[in-house]
Amino acid sequence: MARPRSAGSRTVAPTEPQPDPKAxxxxxxxxxxxxxxxxxxxxxxxxxxxxxxxxxxxxxxxxxxxxxxxxxxxxxxxxxxxxxxxxxxxxxxxxxxxxxxxxxxxxxxxxxxxxxxxxxxxxISERIETLASHKSRQEKLLFTSRMMSVGEMAATLAHELNQPLAAIMNYVNGSLRLVEQAGGPVQVERALQAARTQAEHASAVISRVREFVRAREPRRDAHELARIAETVLELLRLEAERLDLRIELGLPEPLPPVFADRVMVEQVLLNLVKNAIEAMREIAPERRELRIDARLNLDEQVEVRVCDRGAGLSAAEQDQLFSPFFTTKTDGLGIGLAICRSIIEYHEGRLFFEPREGGGSVFGFTLPRYEARA
CATH class of the missing domain: 3.30.450.20 (PAS domain)
Incomplete structure (x- = not known):
């Protein structure tokens, strides 16, 4: 305790803080x-x-x-x-x-x-910068992987196939003109028109392959998932018809657009649908059923699910499913799902697998919904 101090003849006590009476x-x-x-x-x-x-x-x-x-x-x-x-x-x-x-x-x-x-x-500026740096490195690895796996071969094939396809279309168009001028059988004209349609379709497929393998920066924007699914199914339509395979689309309306690079997402969906078709080659035709569902999940992301009725996967296969170079196919390279996962993770989504109730497999992925800037 402080001692009192003297001030002349008076003794003054030490000053204590006093509350302000006006406060x-x-x-x-x-x-x-x-x-x-x-x-x-x-x-x-x-x-x-x-x-x-x-x-x-x-x-x-x-x-x-x-x-x-x-x-x-x-x-x-x-x-x-x-x-x-x-x-x-x-x-x-x-x-x-x-x-x-x-x-x-x-x-x-x-x-x-x-x-x-x-x-x-x-x-969180430091975290955002770290994520951006990580995404940049991931992007470079992704493109390297893609170019190593399919780039050179696909570019060569696309170049080599373009010329014979153009020649086929010219011959078909010329034959159509001759049939029309000569008044040939209607069946022949229809067959030639169908051949021209398929040649045009093949040319479009090659153009998409060239666009996919071309080194370019990802272009993320708003895209309707229904349009992406329609493009993929059109590319695989003939294969599905050959297997007498039924495809169902379960895309609710309205489903918000996804914020993604269209070509990349098409490649992921194409890979998953193609895998689902191949998984059902050996089963009875009446069980060949493929379904594509989409919904907005609890995290406000668009979730896409590709469901098949194939033989499914064992527990050991599930553990290695997304590992590079793991494959269940005798002629597979084992890079498809690994690339798909890299693409989806680049989009801040998740690639997943789960067994399908009643037999088969479900492969799915999530993508961020597009939100317009204010």
């Missing part, structure tokens, strides 16, 4: 709030039930204070939504003036005797 409960509460918020190591703010800003720490004001909307919850979220990453939810946002990335977390609390929303904004 009411509201001022004291505000000071307490300020002290608590200052101790939070992240940008932090308290909003009343009506969305008005009630309190904030210095870091919040430094990062978001320059925004005219910083003092109104809904207006702030609407502004930040426009700064969100492409395809990402608005939980991860960028402070417009600093370029720093933040993860927003909301909580409920009581402030001044009334319910309030507490916002904390955690700086």
């Amino acid at each position: 009411g409960p509201a001022t004291a509460a505000a000071r307490e709030d300020a002290g608590l918020l200052a101790a939070v190591p992240f940008a932090c703010a308290v909003f009343a039930a009506d969305g008005a800003l009630r309190a904030a720490n210095a870091r919040y004001r430094a990062e978001f204070g320059e925004l005219p909307e910083h003092a109104a919850r809904e207006a702030l979220l609407a502004r930040l939504r426009g700064e969100a990453r492409d395809g990402a939810r608005p939980r991860e946002v960028r402070a417009p003036h600093s370029g720093r990335w933040y993860a927003l977390h909301w909580g409920r609390a009581e402030h001044a005797g009334a319910p309030a929303d507490v916002l904390t904004a955690v700086d």
Whole structure:
């Protein structure tokens, strides 16, 4: 305890902090709030039930204070939504003036005797940069893998097949003109028209192969899954018809568009559907049933499922399913599913397998839904 000190002939007691008689409960509460918020190591703010800003720490004001909307919850979220990453939810946002990335977390609390929303904004800029760097490396490995596996051979085949296909189409067109001029049998004319259609289809397939193997940067945009599925099924239509295989599409309407590179997703779906068709070659024709389903899952991602009635996979095969160079086919390379997984993970999705009830397999993947920028 401090001793009293002398001041002339008077003895003066040591000074103790005294409450300000003019400071009411509201001022004291505000000071307490300020002290608590200052101790939070992240940008932090308290909003009343009506969305008005009630309190904030210095870091919040430094990062978001320059925004005219910083003092109104809904207006702030609407502004930040426009700064969100492409395809990402608005939980991860960028402070417009600093370029720093933040993860927003909301909580409920009581402030001044009334319910309030507490916002904390955690700086995740380093994580975002690390993910971007990892994605860049993954992208390079992905393209290397794709080019090593199919690039050179596919490009050569496409080039070599283009010329004979063009010649076939010229001969067919010439034959059609001769038949029309001579008034030949209708059956011959129909057969030639069918041949021309198939030649045009083959030419389109080759064009798609050339587009897929061509070294290019991924172009992610909004794409309708139904259009992607129709393209893939058209490419495999003849093979399905030869096997007398039934294909069902279970795509609900409306299904939100996916945020993806169309060619990449087509390649994944093509691989899964082709595998499903091959899995049913040895079963009875009446059981050859392939179904493609899609839905919006609980994570707000578009989930696609390719279901077959093949023999399924053993537990040992399931454990190695997505490993490079593992295959259940005698003439397979074992790179198809590994590449598919790389493509889906590049899109921030997941490739999965599960046994199908009643026999068979289900291969599926998820893709982020497209969200237009504000």
